[in-house]
Amino acid sequence: MALYSEKVMDHFRNPRNVGVIEDADGIGEVGNPVCGDIMKIYLKINDEQVINDVKFETFGCGSAIASSSMATELIKGKPLSEALQLTNKAVTEALDGLPPHKLHCSVLAEEAIKSAVKDYYDKNGIEYDPADFPEDHDCEACHVH
Amino acid sequence: MFVYADNAATTAVSKNVLDAMVPIYTEVYGNPSSLYSVGQKAKEILEESRERIANILGAKPREIYFTSGGSEADNQAIVSAARFGEKKGKKHIISTKFEHHAVLHTLQALEKEGFEVTLLDVHENGVVTPEQVADAIREDTALVTIMYANNEIGTVQPIAEIGAICKEKGVLFHTDAVQAVSHIHINVVEQNIDMLSISAHKFHGPKGVGVLYARGGVALTNIINGGAQERGKRAGTENLAGIVGMTVALEDAVAHMDENNAKFEKLQDRLIEGLSKIPYSELNGDRNQRVKSNVNFCFEGIEGESLLLLLDDKGVAVSSGSACTSGSLDPSHVLLAIGRPHEVAHGSLRISLGEDATEEQVDYIIKSVTEVVEYLRSFSPFWADLKSGKRPHVFH
Numbered sequence: 001m002a003l004y005s006e007k008v009m010d011h012f013r014n015p016r017n018v019g020v021i022e023d024a025d026g027i028g029e030v031g032n033p034v035c036g037d038i039m040k041i042y043l044k045i046n047d048e049q050v051i052n053d054v055k056f057e058t059f060g061c062g063s064a065i066a067s068s069s070m071a072t073e074l075i076k077g078k079p080l081s082e083a084l085q086l087t088n089k090a091v092t093e094a095l096d097g098l099p100p101h102k103l104h105c106s107v108l109a110e111e112a113i114k115s116a117v118k119d120y121y122d123k124n125g126i127e128y129d130p131a132d133f134p135e136d137h138d139c140e141a142c143h144v145h
Numbered sequence: 146m147f148v149y150a151d152n153a154a155t156t157a158v159s160k161n162v163l164d165a166m167v168p169i170y171t172e173v174y175g176n177p178s179s180l181y182s183v184g185q186k187a188k189e190i191l192e193e194s195r196e197r198i199a200n201i202l203g204a205k206p207r208e209i210y211f212t213s214g215g216s217e218a219d220n221q222a223i224v225s226a227a228r229f230g231e232k233k234g235k236k237h238i239i240s241t242k243f244e245h246h247a248v249l250h251t252l253q254a255l256e257k258e259g260f261e262v263t264l265l266d267v268h269e270n271g272v273v274t275p276e277q278v279a280d281a282i283r284e285d286t287a288l289v290t291i292m293y294a295n296n297e298i299g300t301v302q303p304i305a306e307i308g309a310i311c312k313e314k315g316v317l318f319h320t321d322a323v324q325a326v327s328h329i330h331i332n333v334v335e336q337n338i339d340m341l342s343i344s345a346h347k348f349h350g351p352k353g354v355g356v357l358y359a360r361g362g363v364a365l366t367n368i369i370n371g372g373a374q375e376r377g378k379r380a381g382t383e384n385l386a387g388i389v390g391m392t393v394a395l396e397d398a399v400a401h402m403d404e405n406n407a408k409f410e411k412l413q414d415r416l417i418e419g420l421s422k423i424p425y426s427e428l429n430g431d432r433n434q435r436v437k438s439n440v441n442f443c444f445e446g447i448e449g450e451s452l453l454l455l456l457d458d459k460g461v462a463v464s465s466g467s468a469c470t471s472g473s474l475d476p477s478h479v480l481l482a483i484g485r486p487h488e489v490a491h492g493s494l495r496i497s498l499g500e501d502a503t504e505e506q507v508d509y510i511i512k513s514v515t516e517v518v519e520y521l522r523s524f525s526p527f528w529a530d531l532k533s534g535k536r537p538h539v540f541h
Contacts, residue, residue, distance in 0.1 A: 012451070013458065018524045033488035033527045033536070036448055036468045036476065040526040059527035061450035061469035102469075 004062060005096035011066035016073050019055040026123065028115025030108055037064045037105065039112040041072070045120055049080045056112070063095075063102040070094050071109035080117055084132060086110055147460040148506045152347075153296055153324060153439060153497035154464055158390065159349040165393040166351065169386035177383050178372070187385055194385075194392040201399050202341070202358055203332035210357045210365070210375045211388050215323040215344030216247035217368070218357035221379070222319040222340040223251045223290055225359070225366040227260060229317070230287020239281045239289045241265045241273050242482035245296055245321055249478075252290075265291075267482045271300030271430035279310045288317045293325035293341075297466055297479040297495055298430030299439025301329060308337025317363065323347055323355075327398035328406065328436045339363055343395075345387065350394030354387030405500050409437035412498055412507050416440045419511030423518055425531070427540045429480060429493065438498040441466075443485060445540055446528030447492045447521040449476075455520070459513045466493040488527070489539045 004012070021042035031038035037060030044053035054076050056068040071091050075083040088106035092098050098106060114133050121128045149157070158166075169190070175183030177191045192206070199206040212218045223238070230236065240252055242264045252262045265277050278289055289311050294301045304320055311318035319340035322331060327348035333341060339360045346352040357379075359365055371380025398405075417428055417440055425445040444452070449465030456463055466477025468491060475481070476490035485493075496510060522528040530536040 009454075012454065015524075029526060033491075034486075035474070036487070036491035038526050057524045057526040057529065059446065059525040060448050061467065062454045063469075064448070065451055 003099060004066070005098075007070075007094075007096040008063060008066040008098065011069040011095065012062040015056075015058075015065055015069040017055050017069065017076065018057070020057065021053060021055050024055075024116075026116040026118075026120030028112045028117070028119055030111045030115055031060070033059065036060060037108060039064065039068050039108050041068075041112045041116040043116045043120060045080065051075055051078055051080065051083055060105065060108075061102070063098050063105040064108065066095055067091055067098070067105040067109040068112070071106075071113055075113060080120075083113060084117055086113055146506070146509050147462075148502075148510060149462045150496045150498055150502070150506075150510060151462050151464050152499045153299070153495065155346045155352065156349045156499065158346075158351055159394065159397065161397055162350055162390045162394045166386040166390040169389050173385070177385065178374070187383075190389060191383055191385055194388045197392050198356060198395060201331075201395055203334050204358050205361060207376070208333075208358055208361055210359060210379055211383060212355045212357050212379060213353055213384070214346070214355040215245075215321065215342050218342035218344075218355050219245065219247040219290075219319075219321050220251050221357055221365065221368050222342060222359070223248065223255070223288065224368055225364065226288035226290075226317045226319065226340070227255050228366045229364050230285075231260075233287075235285045235287035237261045237263065237283050237286045239263045239265065239278065239286060239291075241267055241291055243267045243271070243295055243297075243479040244290070244292050245323070248290055248292070248321055260287075269484050270434070271295060271298045271479075271483050272434055273302055273307075275303055275306040275310050278307050279314075282310070282314050282316055286314075286316045288319060290319040290321070293320045293322040293331070294328065294436045295430070295479060296324045297477055298441045298483065299324070299436035299497075300430040301325065301434050301436060304338065305336040308339075311339070312337045324436060326395065327402065328438065330399070330402065333358055333360070345391035345394055348394050348398040350391040351387045354384050354391050356391070401500070406437045408500075409498060409502075412502055412504065413437050413440055415504065415507050416496060416498075416511065419508070420514060423515055425538055425540045426518075429483065429485065440496045440498075442494050442496075443480070443489045443540075444492045444494070444518050445489060445538060446525050446531050447518055449491060449493050451521055452492070452494060452514075452517055455517045456513055459517070461510055461513050463510075464495045466495065467491045486539055 024042040025045040026043040029040040040057045042055045054072045058068040088110040091106040175187040177188040196206045323344045341358040343356040345354045365378040429441040449467030450469035468476045480490035
């Protein structure tokens with residue numbers, strides 16, 4: 001079996017929603033160059049709290065790029081409340097699976113979206129339950145033996 | 146265009162080699178241990194192969210042991226030296242930080258048994274010096290094991306000089322010559338080598354066969370127990386077709402080594418010059434003291450796995466030392482050993498040319514790599530931060 005599913009390769013080769021939103025309402029960045037992956041998500045959110053547009057930039061491996069692409073597709077046009085429900089599992093399933101050692105890429109995608117939503121809430125003084133937003137995990141830990 | 150440029154990983158079996166192997170499978174299929182004619186014919190070919198390989202290495206036939214490949218040869222060489230040293234109370238081994246895992250993991254296993262291992266630092270150019278070895282040798286040093294040429298960055302070590310120091314101090318010296326034997330003329334006597342490992346598939350021989358050279362007088366310990374093959378030091382019916390294929394492959398490689406190296410040198414110059422034009426990129430390993438077919442680069446702001454997958458789409462087969470391709474969380478231990486920071490080591494690319502490589506292919510590699518690096522940087526937030534000065538560049 002190939003390393004990646006056809007779906008992963010499709011999203012890796014033709015990533016959707018690549019780019020920057022200059023006047024983004026929320027920006028989330030997770031990951032670390034030392035670990036080898038960074039994802040940055042830009043959200044454009046309208047008055048009805050719906051994600052009108054989403055773009056991403058990613059530094060990382062094939063599955064990191066594919067996970068970013070799929071995650072942005074899954075939340076585009078959705079209300080924020082729904083975007084916040086997006087799990088790494090949903091991203092992985094939508095990609096027809098990821099190899100076990102690549103699952104963290106889908107986790108990064110989930111965290112990047114949550115981080116962008118949190119940024120939007122913070123900027124607009126909207127109250128939220130901090131429990132909905134995971135702490136940035138310690139990327140330094142991944143290269144310490 | 147399809148360009149296979151991962152010859153340090155493995156090579157295609159050549160027609161010459163295959164032609165020599167087929168009759169062994171179909172005609173001389175006897176077991177060399179059998180007494181009837183077809184067995185004895187096999188035995189004759191086995192011993193003739195041993196002699197031909199010994200001749201190439203400047204060794205005696207009885208010093209050549211056939212193994213399943215480079216990893217087995219490395220394992221047996223190191224374990225043998227450890228067992229021999231242990232009997233005399235010598236439980237210290239010297240190696241380097243950028244050895245192949247066949248060496249490093251064997252050493253780790255010995256550490257768990259109570260051996261002490263000194264892994265020498267590797268200089269930024271990917272070379273260890275004889276002085277480092279001399280300084281590290283102790284009264285209780287049982288073995289020095291240092292690779293001849295590095296498998297990732299191709300840097301060539303001063304093996305003859307290191308061997309001379311070991312000889313003078315009475316310490317056994319092993320070298321993993323898997324990446325060197327088809328690129329550098331090796332003579333085990335002149336280069337003071339006590340033990341040496343070779344793998345056939347790196348020079349157009351078949352997979353699953355290799356050689357451990359062990360100088361007469363070096364006591365080998367079995368790691369595969371059973372029958373009395375290989376003078377009782379390596380059990381198992383001999384892989385005769387593989388051995389014959391390896392013999393032909395090695396003879397071909399050595400016969401054409403100088404002309405191949407002259408050709409590689411030009412292509413290597415062209416590749417390095419072309420890839421250096423990519424902004425914020427740098428060659429890994431010494432510019433000159435390297436195997437002529439190897440080029441290894443780091444590119445800032447991108448990750449190696451995505452680079453090589455997109456190159457594969459363009460028909461270019463190469464490899465990377467990124468964490469995602471190493472199957473661990475850390476990038477290549479070789480790149481870290483020569484001082485590359487993690488974030489740069491993730492963006493590495495190894496190109497190892499084959500003898501049939503052309504200028505057109507090299508130009509195609511340069512063009513493809515340039516395009517893919519540029520594309521991946523176009524949406525890399527890491528690259529954006531480097532460009533804006535938010536994060537510092539490593540290269541200039």
